[in-house]
Amino acid sequence: GAVVSQHPSRVICKSGTSVKIECRSLDFQATTMFWYRQFPKQSLMLMATSNEGSKATYEQGVEKDKFLINHASLTLSTLTVTSAHPEDSSFYICSPRSDTQYFGPGTRLTVL
Amino acid sequence: LAKTTQPISMDSYEGQEVNITCSHNNIATNDYITWYQQFPSQGPRFIIQGYKTKVTNEVASLFIPADRKSSTLSLPRVSLSDTAVYYCLVVSRDDKIIFGKGTRLHILP
Numbered sequence: 001g002a003v004v005s006q007h008p009s010r011v012i013c014k015s016g017t018s019v020k021i022e023c024r025s026l027d028f029q030a031t032t033m034f035w036y037r038q039f040p041k042q043s044l045m046l047m048a049t050s051n052e053g054s055k056a057t058y059e060q061g062v063e064k065d066k067f068l069i070n071h072a073s074l075t076l077s078t079l080t081v082t083s084a085h086p087e088d089s090s091f092y093i094c095s096p097r098s099d100t101q102y103f104g105p106g107t108r109l110t111v112l
Numbered sequence: 113l114a115k116t117t118q119p120i121s122m123d124s125y126e127g128q129e130v131n132i133t134c135s136h137n138n139i140a141t142n143d144y145i146t147w148y149q150q151f152p153s154q155g156p157r158f159i160i161q162g163y164k165t166k167v168t169n170e171v172a173s174l175f176i177p178a179d180r181k182s183s184t185l186s187l188p189r190v191s192l193s194d195t196a197v198y199y200c201l202v203v204s205r206d207d208k209i210i211f212g213k214g215t216r217l218h219i220l221p
Contacts, residue, residue, distance in 0.1 A: 004155075034209055043199070044156070044211040093155045101146060101203055103155035 003027055006094060006104040013084055014112055021079045021107045023094030029074035030096030035067075038091040038106075050077050084111040115139070115202040121216040130187045132215050134200030137181050142204045145176060145183045150197045150214070159198075160185070195219045 003026040013019050023033060031052045036044040048064075050056040050071035058064045066088075068080040077096075081088050089111045094104040117135040124130045136145065144163055148156035160167055162174040162183070173186040187194060199214040 006155075036211075043213050046208060046210055049208055091153065095155075095209070097205075099205070100158060100161060101201075101209060102158060103148075106153065106155045108153060 004094065004096060004102050004104040006092075006107050008107060009105065010108040010110070012110045012112065015085050016083055018080055018082045019084055019109060021081070021092055021094075021109075023077045023079070023096070023104050025075050025096040025098075028096070028098060030077075030098060031074060032097035033069075033071055033077040034095040034097065035069060035077075035079050036093045036095070038093060044093060047079075081109065084109070086111045115143075115210065116200045116212040118198075118200055118212060118215045120213060121218065123218045123220060124190055125220050126191055127189055130190050130194070130217065130219075132185045132187075132198055132200075132217070133182060134185070135182050136200070136202045139180050139202050140204060142206070143202045144204070145174065145180075146201045146203050147172070147174065147183075147185045148199045148201065149194075150199065156199060190217075190219050192219050192221060 005024045007022045033050045035047045038044045046059050047062045048056045048058045048069050050069045052071045052074050056069040066082055071077040091106050091108050093106045115136050146161040147159040149159050150156045160172045160174045162176050164176050167174045175184040197214040197216050
């Protein structure tokens, strides 16, 4: 199956700092990337959909200026959490669109 | 809105067959049905995908009736390591992918 990687797997940062999460599709090219976040004991919640070379589409309630998404190439998309606060602590998961939808291993963000 | 409805939780015992049913009344012609397994602090793992009738792979079977308004994931002879959350998704190539609440399966010894 398709391999999707995320880096870092976990990160702890201070409130007010920015954190970048990378998502790579290792064996196929993806023009579209889905970004999700997941709070404890809850389901995955779609944050935004990014398309290579164009602006991302954000779901209602997700601040586009806070969660910056860049999809610069067909194998790499990044999510930057700007000025992170404790309430941004969550599990972030990416998924490049493909015929069979695979998901990254996730990034655990903890904001102190 | 999620396109699917599943039981919130299920319990079963090791060695039993487990069937998890998912309701997707508004499934569209282009939609596929896909099931995922998720362990804590991991991304969802693909289990099986189907369009209609029955699909079987090395880990599960997927039963889809003719009207496609529901589907059943069948896990044969479960073990303790099958304790996880299982998500049923209705996916089309052109649409975003929305998760429902999933089914929390607990396997007992």
